Amino acid sequence: MTETPLDDAGDELAASTSDASLRRTEARSAEIERQIATDPSKFRIMTGDRPTGALHIGHYFGSLANRVRLQNAGVDTIILIADYQVITDRDGTGPIRERAINMVADYLAIGIDPTRSTIYAHSAVPALNQLLLPFLSLVTDAELRRNPTVKAELEATGDRPMSGLLLTYPVHQAADILFCKANLVPVGKDQLPHLEQTRVVARRFDERYGRANPAVPVFPQAEALLSKVPTVLGLDGTKMSxxxxxxxxxxxxxxxxxxxxxxxxxxxxxxxxxxxxxxxxxxxxxxxxxxxxxxxxxxxxxxxxxxxxxxxxxxxxxxxxxxxxxxxxxxxxxxADQGYLLSVLREGNARANAIADATLDEVRQAMGMVY
Incomplete structure (x- = not known):
């Protein structure tokens, strides 16, 4: 089995945003939409938000309404409240519990159905986060520093010293997608390098560890479903934030x-x-x-x-x-019913844990770490 050299990842991430690559992604995204209309059971999407503040109408038109559309079309939908990702660029968590609970209220109010979609919190799924250890062995310091997501997040912090969590942010995002074996991620064009990093991690894991049957990889190659909604600016004419x-x-x-x-x-x-x-x-x-x-x-x-x-x-x-x-x-x-919101989140956490535990078991099997 030939393994992809680690240093090639920077080229792969850059290529994901080339004009030719974007045209291919747009064409494939349109084809996926047609497939969803025919057989939505083929797809599982993973998406989510950081609880750094209240969700707004930019979030709604940019991504939330699309999640409801996909859920109602019959696509298995996994929604992450990314509480651990709050501290990638902040000194504390703020009123994170209140924000997470309010986020559940936002999701349900717009039409997310907790019986058809799974809403869970990052910090409540230990097996998901345990996947970071083998995944981090598949990337280099140099390629993480070249990652557009890391560069953008670092610029947004005002050039403060980069934390280890911020440096490894793309790998955290990869784990979010791969733990549930999502094969579809709704993204904007600016997020394609992040998705390509996930594809690189998945490919390298299978190249390095494989399975008894190489034709059946441990992780799928997640694809992009590009947003069709134009960006809604803030009330001051700049990016809504x-x-x-x-x-x-x-x-x-x-x-x-x-x-x-x-x-x-x-x-x-x-x-x-x-x-x-x-x-x-x-x-x-x-x-x-x-x-x-x-x-x-x-x-x-x-x-x-x-x-x-x-x-x-x-x-x-x-x-x-x-x-x-x-x-x-x-x-x-x-x-007004905080108890119900917490019950929705806890049920979602339980579902996510079951999925993550099963995936971690497969990873241990592939790595020969079953004792």
Whole structure:
């Protein structure tokens, strides 16, 4: 059996974002969508969020709504509350228990069904985290430092000293995917190197340890399901981020939403047009209204016409509040029953532990470590 040299991983990660590779990934993603429509039982997705703050409408349109769609289509769905990943770039966990429980409420409010999807917390699944030891032996310090995910996370910390946890962050992400043998990961194009790192780890494990039957690998090669939703910017026209305070949280009430949208950045031209390049702030608000009403942003702009920023914000406020009203009502009911939310998380933890224990047993068998 020929093993892939460790130093080749940097080239593989870079290649994953080349123009030719992106075209292939887009084509394959479209084919996967067609296969899901025919036989969703072939797929298991793994996705999740870090509980660093409240989930917001950017999360909703960027990934949460898609999870509900895939779940309802019949795809086995595993959702991670990545509590251990909070400390990759922070000195403490903050009010992490409260945030994790609220995250469960958000998931259920938008339509995640705990009988069809598994919601679990990173720290509650020891076997998942134990997979890090053999996985770390499959990567080098140099390739981790070249990893785009590590570079981006390090830049976001303001050049503070890199922790060992941050350096090995891509391997943690690989373990999250591989422990449950997910073969499909919903991602944006900027996350493709992270997924390629997971594929590298899976391939190297099987090349190094293999099985009695090499035709049946221990780990599948997870594929990308690319998001079709355009990025929703924050209310200040920059990337939507909890740390910037430019978001509309899922749990915010209608009045708070109205106040925030009223302060949103637009421009001085009263005639409203959809032009993402020349008028990104105005176009972002139009796109938000379009997502909430399932309409064309150009048609919405034409409808507003010379109504200016005030007319635009009034329309966006109405669209957002109407769309999220049932989600907010459901969320309020759920938050009032903390016991139920904890029971959902504990049941999900139990399911995830059963999956992780079985995978770790296979890994020990492959490595000859069954005593």
């Amino acid at each position: 909890k740390s910037k305070g430019n978001v509309i949280e899922l749990g915010m009430d209608a009045d708070t939403t109205a106040r925030l949208i009223k302060k949103a950045v637009t421009d001085s031209d009263r005639h409203i047009t959809y032009d993402p390049v020349k008028r990104p702030e105005v176009s972002n608000l139009l796109m938000l209204a379009a997502l909430c009403t399932d309409r064309d942003p150009v048609a919405i702009a034409d409808e507003i016409g010379d109504g200016g920023g005030g007319g635009l914000k009034k329309l966006v406020t109405a669209a957002v509040n109407e769309y999220f009203a049932p989600i907010r009502a459901k969320r309020a009911e759920l938050v």
